[in-house]
Amino acid sequence: MNTRRQFLGGAGVAAAAVTAGSVSRAALAALPEAVVQTGAGTQPPLLPPTGRPYRPVVTLNGWTLPWRMNGGVKEFHLVAEPVVREMAPGFRAHLWGYNGQSPGPTIEVVEGDHVRLFVTNRLGELTSVHWHGQRLPNGMDGVSGLTQPGIPPGKTFVYEFVARRAGTFMYHPHADEMVQMAMGMMGFWVTHPKDRHPLIDPVERDFCFLLNAFDIEPGSATPRVMTMLDFNLWGWNSRIFPGIDPLVVRQGDRVRLRVGNLTMTNHPIHLHGHEFLVTGTDGGPTPRAARQPEVTTDVAVGQMRQLDFVADEPGDWALHCHKSHHTMNAMGHGVPTMIGVDHSGLARRIGALVPDYMVMGERGMKDMTEMAMPLPDNTAPMMAGRGPFGPLGMGGMFSVLKVRPDQPPGDYRDPGDYRHPPGSVAYEFTGSLPEPLRPTAAEAPAPGTAGQVELRVRKPGGGHAGH
Template identity: 65%
Template sequence: MTISRRGFIGTSGLVVAAAGAVSGRTAFASVPEAPTMKEASTQAPLTPTSGPDYQPVATLNGWTLPWRMNGDWKEFHLVAEPVERELSPGMKAYLWGYNGQSPGPTIEAVEGDKVRIFVTNKLPESTTIHWHGQRLPNGMDGVGGLNQPHIPAGKTFVYEFQLRRSGTYMYHPHSDEMVQMAMGMMGFFVVHPKDPAFRRVDRDFVFLLNAFDIEPGSYVPRVNEMTDFNMWCWNSRVFPGIDPFVVGKNDKVRIRFGNLTMTNHPIHMHGYEFKVSCTDGGWVDPAAAWDEVSIDVAVGQMRAFDFVADELGDWAIHCHKSHHTMNAMGHDVKNYIGVSKKDLAKRIAKIAPGYMPMGSNGMGEMGSMEMPLPQNTLPMMTGFAQFGPVEMGGMFSVVKVREGLAKNDYKDPGWFKHPEGTVAYEYKGPKLAEAPRTEGPDSGAPSVDWRVKDRRKPRLGPDGRPLSGAKTGGHSNH
């Protein structure tokens, strides 16, 4: 892990920063260090070196916040501040986050821990933090004005509470929420079970779903947008900038995610069925867990699923809303599929050399094109793998299952080497017979009657008069 503060790694570090202005608590004049992280790559899990044992989580394109022990209290320090985040190579955004990144670092602790979290505000306006899903004293819940004063710019507040249940949670502001969350202020909070054997897995991944509307050439999100987002992100990254989930063959794997966008997301993983194991409401009883290959997560919800990685390969994982696997997508583009633009293209090329018409045969051609783009934006679909363009963007990544990985090896192993005879291939045999087609209006076969019939109206004969015996009025609801 690369952290800017030397000596503050693990659970036993005792480095103390200079005294800060801690609101109302002179006893806490010495606050813990506030480590920062500038890298956008997945950092190795922060394995505990003292205290209860647990399997630490790997934050996708993120990291876990180190802490110090101060008596019975596990102390963390979050700094709310403007940050610069690379969404994917070629595009950066000016966001708000915590400790150098958006989303902020993951907080990990154990059921029963007493946590003290120092929050320093380096934003140009007031803020708070709400601990989403946690049971705690009402005055620590973080709703500005309701449960606590807002944290003014330049001030540090302290949150103290005991973790009463294990599970999957998150944190985010409840102060000027529309702006601050739209600017990227959020983070993950994992509480591990007190019993190290309870629902334990070999690899545990976490990430948050968030979204931005960033116009090409600009860097700051449009915070007033409600529905028309063009950057659908996992941990403020879009494909191909999203790291893969690297797991060893036969590892038991858990993937946890929370949704802080403005719509729901059906997350689908290829190659496996999985069991839904946890929500922000708590653990799902194993007897009640159900098998899925896609799980929907609504706004403000957390979901987790488990599977055993017994199928080698590079397995796609993505949101199944098709527009959410695209980057910088303009939703007001007209549909030209089936429209020939050859003659028009020739005329336009005379006054605009290099002009290329697009969309007549679908948009897949964009995946292999490397065209000039406006400053600080991304292609709508991009990314290459061993067989060519992937034609994806946004909320898309790959679960890479490999044999022989070391326990803490999360490095990208490259593309999967397929065994001989296991890749789909082009058929080059004798010409195939025409496939049978359903008879219908456009099939070239005799047409069937596709018209909707209203049983309340009489059937008419060739002369336009009602046929004898036909009903001429009335209808039944039964």
């Protein structure tokens, strides 16, 4: 793990305001170390060095927060702070997060664990942490002003409770959350079952990632926190394709995807080549009688969906949000549609004044995947990434499930492009093409009536309803 370790001791501890009624003075004699992750790659699963055993998750382009055992209590240290997140190669965003990253590290515990979480605030304003979906004492719920005072800058608060039920949860602020969540403050929480659970099947590969959205103007680095709908960057764990790592599995593996949504809109997550079952939400495991095969499931705002499937089809399979604008980067909403418009003459005249001028959108936007268009510094291309057959023309919420029969168990290294068996790739037809069947004169519409259809339009009130 690429980390730098920081110890908050001496004057830092003396100055910290630590509040937790059940924490002894001995327990608070020293804070657990604050481990900070600086790399943006997917880290190997953290095998539990202490406490109850469990099969760990893999956080896509993320990591799991280490802990210490203290008198039978599992202790973690979260640091809320400004971070620089590489969202894609060459594009970095100035965000807020935890322990050096946005999202923050995944917290993994076992059902029944007594958990103590130290939260240090290095922001310039009050914050708090809400443990989304957890059953816990009301005073530990993390809503500033309602269940606790906000954590002032430079102070440390303590949250303490028992992880009462197995499942997948999230954490995020409930203090100035419009700003703090828009800046990237969020993280995943996984509570593993302590025993074999009747509704939670064991799997060989267990991935988790959060959905997020940002509005970052081309050439800038800080999100516009006042944006409500028109985001231009859609990511998984604050990464955008081609910066999102592939999900590498062995053929025949039982695979679990845990997907949490803390954006401002819903996301239909679609997997190619396989069917899955929705086996859980942040409310708990789904009853078996309620499960049905799906290839797309909608993840609404504030929800988590747990998807289980057997990776039995080898290949490189797309995994993405099915809202087409969410698989593009840095897209402006004010760009006019120029499809079918011949503006070659205008382009020549503009080119005389602006030598680098490029025609865009005359035949659709796919040409942009092959254009070497100059971009402002620190700007992600709208569509990027290449495959073995050329440009992918994708961005944003997109990755690849790589299923390989020879992938060693527990090995998450990228195996490269899939080698298709001979005769299994779509190819160009080179034979003659017959004329399409057209209606006869008797079947054709009367002259002057083609396309005449009565159309009544009722425009709803209330304005644009969003994506």
